[in-house]
Amino acid sequence: MSANGGDSKVAVLVDCDNATPEILEFALRVVPQFGRVVLRRGYGNHTTLANRWQEALVRLAFTPCLQYQYAAGKNTSDIALALDAMEALFDERADTFCLVTSDSDFAYLCRKLRERGATVHIVGEAKSPDALRNASDQFFEWVPPTVKATSEQIPALIQKAEGSKKDDAKAVAKHRPLFVVEAVKLLAAETVEGKVQLGPLGTYLRRTYPSFSPKIYGHSGLMAMLNTYDRLTVEQVVKGSWLVSLSEASGK
Template sequence: MSAKNIGSESRVSVLVDCDNTSPEILEFALRVVAQFGRVVLRRGYGNHATLANKWQEALVRLAFTPCLQYQYAAGKNTSDIALALDAMEAMFDERADTFCLVTSDSDFAYLCRKLRERGATVFIVGEAKSPDALRNASDQFFEWVPPAKLVPSAEAISIAPSPKEVTKSESPKKEDPKPVGKQRPKFVVEAVALLTGDTVEGKIALSPLGSYLRRSYPSFSPQVYGHSGLLDMLRTYDLLALEQEANGHWSVKVTQKE
């Protein structure tokens, strides 16, 4: 799906097979699906042993609803059935028309096919171990790789304090506030690269880029990073190039400059 479709009002459901993947995949999945529409359902499925510790922290922090499924018999996984039933119910109730299944389990290939037969769009976010049967059953497969390179992107969003934190950290003394230095979080470049990856011209307008960034990071604001606006922010990146279109609007693309 191209970047020009970002502004559509697709209702996205993100359903996570917690028993067969890692909690570190969640943030990547949300960044991927933010380009396709508004996420209306966030659910994580697993047994009592899975939905604890790291999974509990990740689900709570990223506003997912945990769906606990007990094992009624040894060796029987009920989470898969619960996920599949909820996906079909959301489609028939018209609560969602786009589905992102976060899993590497080939058992969900049939669910993907049934959803697509009914007109839904299906994306899979999985690991390298995901079999071809699962990859080919979706409209698009996004492979999550857990290298150390993904860590700076997540950390970049937290280096600048939120407006509430700025207020709390102000000195009780009446001193002139120090100017905030302009910062360049890495995830902005990653967002431009992701959204322009399948476009012919390799660029994206600022309006859909801003919408994507706000969907990926609800607290995102150029002002938090010391910029007057998104255009001012993008001008500080060596890896990005801005172009003004004939209609006066601006677009941005990734360059090969270091």
């Protein structure tokens, strides 16, 4: 739960023309940590909403937003979703947005919402391009239940029943991505002592890599993850304060 999650008003806007109904329940498990969901809307044409999406939207209390195509090949649903998102922000009905889509066309909307101070989360599929992932504050990848999870996918899929945790731990094998070392090197270079505080490091990693989570790589938290790196040194300076730096052997 985020520090201000209880005060945030969340809008969940679904691009039904570019997503599968099965993703919706996953999205609703993700967003409560950010605040109270005040808007639930699903956008699509008549064929999409009447066939694939009708049951899911009704069952999960979403308002269907039907958009007719005024000309062949024109997708009016995207425009309606974008306009409703900006209107909700300007009317102060929502300050946090969860867009359920894998369409890179929404990357610009994400940037505009964030420029106005809103927080934007994306729930999408593996096909989601980097342009969309990196335009959000945090990206959550939904994986179909029939697809075997990999070490790069969402941590929720490796938090299974107690009996399977050992197998999951072996699968992720405590990975140590190099970009963590590069982040420490970059941030520490800006300090006199060549050390970066744990909190700002975590913030930087999340902002730079929206889908980043230590659990994805098989670690319980950022501290546990950093302690597995031979090239990094973690030290406590005062109670509750930790500093991270490149180890001497890493060759600064």
